[in-house]
Amino acid sequence: MAKETKTNVMRILDKNKIPYQALHYECDKFIDGLHTAELTGAPVEQSFKTLVARGKSGQYYVYVIPIAREVDLKLAAKAAGEKSVEMIHVKEINAITGYIRGGCSPIGMKKQFPTFLDESAQQFETIYISGGKIGVSICLSPNALCQLIRGKFVSICA
Numbered sequence: 001m002a003k004e005t006k007t008n009v010m011r012i013l014d015k016n017k018i019p020y021q022a023l024h025y026e027c028d029k030f031i032d033g034l035h036t037a038e039l040t041g042a043p044v045e046q047s048f049k050t051l052v053a054r055g056k057s058g059q060y061y062v063y064v065i066p067i068a069r070e071v072d073l074k075l076a077a078k079a080a081g082e083k084s085v086e087m088i089h090v091k092e093i094n095a096i097t098g099y100i101r102g103g104c105s106p107i108g109m110k111k112q113f114p115t116f117l118d119e120s121a122q123q124f125e126t127i128y129i130s131g132g133k134i135g136v137s138i139c140l141s142p143n144a145l146c147q148l149i150r151g152k153f154v155s156i157c158a
Helices: 008-015 033-040 073-080 090-097 119-123 142-148
Strands: 020-024 048-055 060-066 085-087 115-118 127-130 136-140 152-154
Touching: 008 020, 008 136, 048 073, 048 090, 048 127, 060 073, 060 119, 073 085, 073 115, 073 152, 115 119, 115 142, 119 142, 119 152, 127 142, 136 142, 142 152
Parallel strands: 060 115, 115 152
Antiparallel strands: 020 136, 048 060, 048 085, 127 136
Protein backbone atom coordinates (compact mmCIF):
# COMPACT_ATOMS: atom_id res chain seq x y z
CA MET A 1 0.00 0.00 0.00
CA ALA A 2 1.33 3.42 -0.94
CA LYS A 3 2.19 5.79 1.87
CA GLU A 4 -0.39 8.54 2.26
CA THR A 5 0.92 11.93 1.21
CA LYS A 6 0.17 14.40 3.98
CA THR A 7 -1.01 17.88 3.16
CA ASN A 8 0.18 20.88 5.14
CA VAL A 9 -3.23 20.86 6.87
CA MET A 10 -2.64 17.29 8.10
CA ARG A 11 0.88 18.11 9.30
CA ILE A 12 -0.45 21.08 11.30
CA LEU A 13 -3.23 18.94 12.83
CA ASP A 14 -0.70 16.18 13.68
CA LYS A 15 1.71 18.70 15.23
CA ASN A 16 -1.11 20.08 17.40
CA LYS A 17 -2.34 16.56 18.29
CA ILE A 18 -5.81 17.26 16.90
CA PRO A 19 -7.64 14.09 15.84
CA TYR A 20 -9.00 14.10 12.30
CA GLN A 21 -9.98 11.80 9.48
CA ALA A 22 -8.76 12.45 5.93
CA LEU A 23 -11.11 11.58 3.09
CA HIS A 24 -9.64 11.27 -0.39
CA TYR A 25 -11.63 11.57 -3.59
CA GLU A 26 -10.76 11.43 -7.26
CA CYS A 27 -10.81 14.87 -8.82
CA ASP A 28 -8.30 16.77 -10.91
CA LYS A 29 -10.05 20.13 -11.19
CA PHE A 30 -12.24 22.43 -9.11
CA ILE A 31 -15.65 21.11 -8.13
CA ASP A 32 -18.00 22.78 -5.69
CA GLY A 33 -18.55 21.65 -2.12
CA LEU A 34 -21.81 19.87 -2.89
CA HIS A 35 -20.07 17.60 -5.40
CA THR A 36 -17.18 17.05 -2.99
CA ALA A 37 -19.61 15.95 -0.27
CA GLU A 38 -21.26 13.61 -2.77
CA LEU A 39 -17.88 12.05 -3.71
CA THR A 40 -16.74 11.60 -0.09
CA GLY A 41 -20.11 10.64 1.37
CA ALA A 42 -19.86 13.52 3.86
CA PRO A 43 -23.24 14.86 5.05
CA VAL A 44 -23.98 18.13 3.22
CA GLU A 45 -25.10 19.91 6.41
CA GLN A 46 -21.74 19.08 8.08
CA SER A 47 -19.63 20.14 5.09
CA PHE A 48 -18.12 23.62 5.15
CA LYS A 49 -16.38 25.83 2.60
CA THR A 50 -13.69 28.44 3.20
CA LEU A 51 -14.19 31.93 1.77
CA VAL A 52 -11.86 34.91 1.88
CA ALA A 53 -13.00 38.54 1.86
CA ARG A 54 -11.31 41.94 2.00
CA GLY A 55 -12.63 44.58 4.35
CA LYS A 56 -12.94 48.28 3.60
CA SER A 57 -9.72 48.68 5.63
CA GLY A 58 -7.82 46.36 3.27
CA GLN A 59 -7.57 43.59 5.90
CA TYR A 60 -8.40 40.02 4.82
CA TYR A 61 -10.90 37.83 6.66
CA VAL A 62 -11.69 34.14 6.41
CA TYR A 63 -15.23 32.77 6.67
CA VAL A 64 -16.03 29.08 7.11
CA ILE A 65 -19.65 28.42 6.20
CA PRO A 66 -21.89 25.48 5.23
CA ILE A 67 -21.40 24.49 1.57
CA ALA A 68 -25.09 24.87 0.73
CA ARG A 69 -25.35 28.40 2.15
CA GLU A 70 -24.15 31.87 1.20
CA VAL A 71 -22.25 34.31 3.36
CA ASP A 72 -24.21 37.41 4.35
CA LEU A 73 -21.74 40.21 3.63
CA LYS A 74 -23.40 42.58 6.13
CA LEU A 75 -23.13 39.98 8.92
CA ALA A 76 -19.59 39.13 7.81
CA ALA A 77 -18.56 42.80 7.96
CA LYS A 78 -20.18 43.21 11.38
CA ALA A 79 -18.33 40.13 12.71
CA ALA A 80 -15.04 41.59 11.44
CA GLY A 81 -15.76 45.07 12.78
CA GLU A 82 -15.66 46.50 9.24
CA LYS A 83 -17.99 48.91 7.42
CA SER A 84 -18.15 46.42 4.56
CA VAL A 85 -16.39 43.35 3.15
CA GLU A 86 -16.27 41.95 -0.36
CA MET A 87 -15.22 38.52 -1.57
CA ILE A 88 -11.75 38.41 -3.12
CA HIS A 89 -11.47 37.52 -6.80
CA VAL A 90 -10.73 33.86 -7.60
CA LYS A 91 -7.44 34.94 -9.23
CA GLU A 92 -6.26 36.34 -5.87
CA ILE A 93 -6.80 33.18 -3.80
CA ASN A 94 -3.36 31.66 -4.31
CA ALA A 95 -1.41 34.88 -3.76
CA ILE A 96 -3.30 35.67 -0.54
CA THR A 97 -3.77 32.21 1.00
CA GLY A 98 -1.23 29.92 -0.67
CA TYR A 99 -4.11 27.65 -1.68
CA ILE A 100 -5.98 27.17 -4.94
CA ARG A 101 -9.71 27.40 -5.54
CA GLY A 102 -11.33 24.18 -4.36
CA GLY A 103 -8.46 23.40 -2.02
CA CYS A 104 -8.59 26.42 0.29
CA SER A 105 -8.53 25.45 3.97
CA PRO A 106 -8.81 27.72 7.02
CA ILE A 107 -5.77 25.82 8.40
CA GLY A 108 -2.28 26.66 7.17
CA MET A 109 -2.79 29.76 5.05
CA LYS A 110 0.30 31.83 4.27
CA LYS A 111 -0.78 34.19 7.03
CA GLN A 112 -3.26 33.68 9.87
CA PHE A 113 -6.15 36.01 9.07
CA PRO A 114 -9.04 36.71 11.45
CA THR A 115 -11.33 33.72 10.93
CA PHE A 116 -15.04 33.32 11.58
CA LEU A 117 -16.92 30.02 11.60
CA ASP A 118 -20.65 30.00 11.08
CA GLU A 119 -22.24 29.21 14.43
CA SER A 120 -24.15 26.30 12.85
CA ALA A 121 -20.90 24.28 13.02
CA GLN A 122 -21.30 24.07 16.81
CA GLN A 123 -24.31 21.77 16.53
CA PHE A 124 -22.12 18.98 15.10
CA GLU A 125 -19.57 16.72 16.77
CA THR A 126 -17.52 16.83 13.55
CA ILE A 127 -17.48 18.93 10.38
CA TYR A 128 -15.76 18.51 7.01
CA ILE A 129 -13.41 21.13 5.55
CA SER A 130 -10.90 21.21 2.71
CA GLY A 131 -7.71 19.28 3.38
CA GLY A 132 -5.62 21.92 1.64
CA LYS A 133 -5.70 20.50 -1.86
CA ILE A 134 -8.28 19.30 -4.34
CA GLY A 135 -9.02 15.64 -3.63
CA VAL A 136 -8.71 15.81 0.18
CA SER A 137 -11.34 16.61 2.81
CA ILE A 138 -10.74 16.64 6.55
CA CYS A 139 -13.26 15.62 9.20
CA LEU A 140 -12.61 17.14 12.63
CA SER A 141 -14.20 18.74 15.67
CA PRO A 142 -15.45 22.28 14.96
CA ASN A 143 -14.35 23.34 18.46
CA ALA A 144 -10.82 21.99 17.90
CA LEU A 145 -10.71 23.76 14.53
CA CYS A 146 -11.90 27.04 16.03
CA GLN A 147 -9.32 26.87 18.81
CA LEU A 148 -6.47 25.95 16.42
CA ILE A 149 -7.13 28.85 14.03
CA ARG A 150 -8.10 31.23 16.84
CA GLY A 151 -11.48 31.67 15.19
CA LYS A 152 -14.85 32.84 16.47
CA PHE A 153 -18.26 31.26 16.05
CA VAL A 154 -20.67 33.87 14.70
CA SER A 155 -23.83 34.12 12.62
CA ILE A 156 -22.57 34.92 9.11
CA CYS A 157 -25.00 33.21 6.72
CA ALA A 158 -28.01 34.70 5.00
